[in-house]
Amino acid sequence: MKLATLKIKDKETAAIARDDGLVLMETLNEVDKKNWNTSLLEMIESGQIDGLKEWYKNGGKERLHDCETIPFEKAKFAPLYRRPRKIWGVGMNYLQERPNKNETYLSPVSFMKPDTSIIGMEDTIQIPTGSTNTTAEAELGIIIGKKCVHIEEEDASQYVLGFTTVLDMTEADIHAENQRYLTRAKSFDTFLSFGPYLLIDEYEEVLDLEVSTVLNGRLEHQNVVANMRYNPWYLVAFHSKVMTLLPGDIIMTGTPGSVVIRDGDVVEAHISGAPPLVNRVRGEKMNEVN
Template sequence: MDQGYIPIPLINQRFNKDWPVDFLAIIAEQKLEEIKDWFQITRDKNQDDITELSIPQETALYRPLYRRPRKIWGIGLNYQAHAEDLSARLPDTEPASFMKPDTTIIGHGDIIKIPEFSQRTTGEAELGLIFGKKCRNVSQRDWKTVIAGFTTIIDMTAEDILMRNPRNLTQAKSFDTFFSFGPIFYTLDEVDDLFQLEVKTILNGKIQAENIVD
């Protein structure tokens, strides 16, 4: 909301609800749409209560969306220019992919710890897709039926380790703090045109890379 954020525990207490207070549980129990619908109705009818419960954005403490996802899947070589940096050929059938453990997760403002033995570690901004339900063999046409929404990701890679051998991909991607997750979550209806989104990697105020989602 424009005024700030409303913690779910406060909503449960004030409005006699019993919603999960963990975001992963909200998704797993299929409560996201219910909470959205409730808020849209209640915001107009109980504006004073909503305003009273809200926490200003500038005083909120930001954390990762959640800490224990079942899977973190990354799609590699999805930037042509970056693939060229790595002297790698773009995949023409299945996408290059990798997984990261949940020990890599950090939140907004947390410190990224560079391995002492890595001489070249890089970070890339990525668009994160949050799955909203269990699924398998979903067609390209039906992708929206299984996605709860989007978030921002910074994916770190110890590139010098990767360059020594492409089989080092898991190691190069899996050091602690190598996955900045969130903190803002956007539902599908909040994004007018996914394929017009710009994803920018910014370091110390300078744009390092930028791409349009396609």
């Protein structure tokens, strides 16, 4: 099941994908006499997604074909949502081969980003004034579905709602000046793009997914989730022991590699089996970010 948030005139509203387009939740409510929330974050926070999953598996997928759709090529995607309670990032997580189970690694390198950094599919990444070394990196994003605290790795999948595609930006010169400046380097407006889809029950084995950073149509970096030092389930458990994780929280899992982005570039994040996340880059200051 794939969920999204679309821009419809002056509002942003949740939608569900079918093979040939997207159905707005408000349309589904009218046709199928349901009362699903039309805000994706509110659906997640209220626990409605569990009911939607059951509906989808038990004939709902077919009933979507009774609904008016928005063709994919006409859809204008928003970020999945704009106000998650927490956004965690993880650095230096990929190896060139599967991690050695007999080797002890240092704890994950974690940082947080503000929700004011969020943009969505086809929005513009704004390079900060004076920056000559802004980077972008593709990542697999984890979306938390249930409140969890002090859980273990083997239980983590029960608390994960799904996955999404992420582009994480960094002003690398600020970070290079002092490693303690990482949060500032990653917190500029437009420095986190995520979506276009929340992918729920789409993958039998997350470790098999390939994550790729693409710049101007060229594949620059690619790796497989199985090569992470710390797999997604470990990262959820680890961060649940730092602070309570809540529905809608995002955990970015690290990147196979970053690229320097400049005015006019198009940068993409790819995850196996999912549509790419695509953003253009602008170097001069804008008055307003879409």
